[in-house]
Amino acid sequence: PALEKYVDPLPTPLTAIADTSVYPGADYYEITMRAGSWRFHRDLGPATVWGYWATDPHRPHRPIGMGYLGPTLEVTRDHPTVVKWRNRLPTTHLFQFVIDDIRSGNAQLTPTPPPPYKSEVPFPPDVNVWNVVHQHGGYTPPQSDGMPKQSYSPDGIHAESYSTLDPDRVEPNEAIYAYTNHDQSCLLWYHDHGMGMTSLNVYAGLAGLYTIRDPEDEQLGLPSGEFEVPLILQDKTFNPDGTLAYTMTLQEGEDTPVVNGKAYPFLAVEPRRYRFRILNASNERFWRLRFETPRDVLPQPTLPFWLIGTDGGLRTPLRMLNFLISPAERYDLIVDFSQLPMGTSVTLTNYHAPVHYPGMPGLGPEISEIMQFQVTKPLSGGGDKSTPPDKLDLPAVTPFEPTPQMRRREWVVYQHQLFGTMTFNAVPFYAPSQDFVTTSTGEVWEYINPNHDAHPMHVHLINFQVLNRQPIDAASYQEQYEKWINGGREPEDLPVLENYLTGPPIPPDPDEAVSLKDTFKSYPETVTRIVIPDFTPPTDPIASIPGSGTELPATYIHHCHLLEHEDDDLMRPWTIVQSAD
Numbered sequence: 269p270a271l272e273k274y275v276d277p278l279p280t281p282l283t284a285i286a287d288t289s290v291y292p293g294a295d296y297y298e299i300t301m302r303a304g305s306w307r308f309h310r311d312l313g314p315a316t317v318w319g320y321w322a323t324d325p326h327r328p329h330r331p332i333g334m335g336y337l338g339p340t341l342e343v344t345r346d347h348p349t350v351v352k353w354r355n356r357l358p359t360t361h362l363f364q365f366v367i368d369d370i371r372s373g374n375a376q377l378t379p380t381p382p383p384p385y386k387s388e389v390p391f392p393p394d395v396n397v398w399n400v401v402h403q404h405g406g407y408t409p410p411q412s413d414g415m416p417k418q419s420y421s422p423d424g425i426h427a428e429s430y431s432t433l434d435p436d437r438v439e440p441n442e443a444i445y446a447y448t449n450h451d452q453s454c455l456l457w458y459h460d461h462g463m464g465m466t467s468l469n470v471y472a473g474l475a476g477l478y479t480i481r482d483p484e485d486e487q488l489g490l491p492s493g494e495f496e497v498p499l500i501l502q503d504k505t506f507n508p509d510g511t512l513a514y515t516m517t518l519q520e521g522e523d524t525p526v527v528n529g530k531a532y533p534f535l536a537v538e539p540r541r542y543r544f545r546i547l548n549a550s551n552e553r554f555w556r557l558r559f560e561t562p563r564d565v566l567p568q569p570t571l572p573f574w575l576i577g578t579d580g581g582l583r584t585p586l587r588m589l590n591f592l593i594s595p596a597e598r599y600d601l602i603v604d605f606s607q608l609p610m611g612t613s614v615t616l617t618n619y620h621a622p623v624h625y626p627g628m629p630g631l632g633p634e635i636s637e638i639m640q641f642q643v644t645k646p647l648s649g650g651g652d653k654s655t656p657p658d659k660l661d662l663p664a665v666t667p668f669e670p671t672p673q674m675r676r677r678e679w680v681v682y683q684h685q686l687f688g689t690m691t692f693n694a695v696p697f698y699a700p701s702q703d704f705v706t707t708s709t710g711e712v713w714e715y716i717n718p719n720h721d722a723h724p725m726h727v728h729l730i731n732f733q734v735l736n737r738q739p740i741d742a743a744s745y746q747e748q749y750e751k752w753i754n755g756g757r758e759p760e761d762l763p764v765l766e767n768y769l770t771g772p773p774i775p776p777d778p779d780e781a782v783s784l785k786d787t788f789k790s791y792p793e794t795v796t797r798i799v800i801p802d803f804t805p806p807t808d809p810i811a812s813i814p815g816s817g818t819e820l821p822a823t824y825i826h827h828c829h830l831l832e833h834e835d836d837d838l839m840r841p842w843t844i845v846q847s848a849d
């Protein structure tokens with residue numbers, strides 16, 4: 269039976285409490301990954317889930333969390349954070365059948381091509397659970413970045429690049445990471461990045477919010493406090509008893525939208541402006557969102573809203589009616605309910621964005637309704653004192669202009685013809701870094717996507733801007749690319765992008781133009797170009813933690829944020845080296 273909609277109130281993740289006494293000059297948190305129990309809907313039984321719990325420094329026996337997802341870290345710009353991430357998960361996976369299937373060597377769920385198209389070692393034998401925490405979008409030294417090869421298991425087994433600060437203070441199943449918070453005010457998030465099993469771990473619940481605040485933002489007049497609400501969008505499949513199913517074959521009607529951990533929740537709102545900070549934490553689903561009003565209430569069927577920020581921070585406000593959000597992207601919105609009569613319900617809906625945008629026929633059902641905002645609360649606090657969005661004076665984003673000195677670098681999304689596995693440039697994740705960037709010059713990265721799916725691409729460490737997109741003759745490009753591979757990868761066989769362009773450059777979408785991004789949509793049969801103006805990593809160590817700064821060379825990664833793709837194998841390292849001059 270279909271779940272009844274809008275009967276569960278929207279939960280809001282709790283905020284973790286910092287301990288300022290452990291590392292002078294930094295906020296310290298202890299956060300534990302563990303299994304717990306969570307009801308995704310009033311009419312669903314409790315499900316075993318995984319989540320993060322923060323230690324309350326004043327009441328150590330009352331950890332802060334809700335079981336599913338994790339507590340929010342609220343931090344101040346440029347004031348460092350230190351986190352001890354403790355792995356107390358079970359040693360058998362919540363989705364052990366997937367692990368067993370991969371390990372059996374005749375994987376039915378994820379067929380595996382041989383090297384050089386696929387990493388040989390997704391994770392070591394006898395270890396079923398393998399985790400590491402990545403602060404997504406942060407300006408973080410590599411030893412604290414939480415990349416897959418830094419994974420560690422609940423039984424204290426370490427992957428090859430496991431690292432921790434202050435090793436005397438950790439058990440083998442823990443790691444201490446430090447974050448500079450040298451970012452604009454923005455919504456980051458933290459999530460599992462376990463080697464080869466990120467998709468399973470995040471689906472089980474391992475994700476949380478990380479909000480960077482700038483004290484100067486208080487002057488801007490943005491809706492705040494209870495009028496600033498995070499919305500973490502995901503989709504789930506449930507077994508009849510309410511437990512989580514992990515299926516690779518989504519059937520019509522099986523997939524359920526979940527916001528902050530609840531299926532089809534509602535939020536009672538006042539007739540005033542709200543700030544919604546939307547994160548798409550789905551494994552693979554893109555959403556095209558709009559705010560629908562009942563037909564008899566407004567002349568137009570949807571409520572207009574204002575985009576005021578993206579992944580990396582605030583931007584010039586943009587009035588919009590809908591937007592497409594891919595996994596890992598964040599959209600910071602102001603929605604005005606003040607003109608709606610008491611009792612009006614506004615429904616957050618999704619349209620024409622099946623699992624894979626723009627969608628392969630038959631691959632996943634449409635979800636049309638997600639949650640509801642019900643204008644049922646009287647206006648409090650003497651009315652809305654926030655600044656109207658068209659009067660907002662937000663800090664301007666500098667356009668990132670490409671310069672002639674910038675090197676062009678191509679990343680081809682290569683799908684293995686027989687097995688379907690994807691890689692960048694037909695090189696598996698496990699092969700050593702071959703891409704060296706310097707601290708002195710920016711680069712233009714060209715993501716050449718000759719397949720029929722859109723991919724959300726994410727680059728660690730840096731913010732970038734989308735420069736443009738250009739359509740390509742995908743079939744011919746793919747054909748020549750196969751020739752290059754089959755002919756022993758001779759440079760003269762490599763397709764020259766310019767020969768495959770079929771139209772003029774298309775400027776970035778209005779919602780991504782002159783915005784700070786860490787994840788963008790690489791559309792099918794298209795090259796998408798991004799400008800990265802600078803690769804200088806954070807160098808200043810946090811005084812109270814030796815080894816917390818960055819030394820060169822420093823290796824980071826970029827990858828597709830469809831979690832099943834990054835596990836399997838659409839991810840590559842890249843390395844920052846000192847420039848010669």
Ligand code: C2O
Pocket residue numbers: 402404459461596726728827829
């Ligand atoms: Cu949100 Cu490398 O990931």
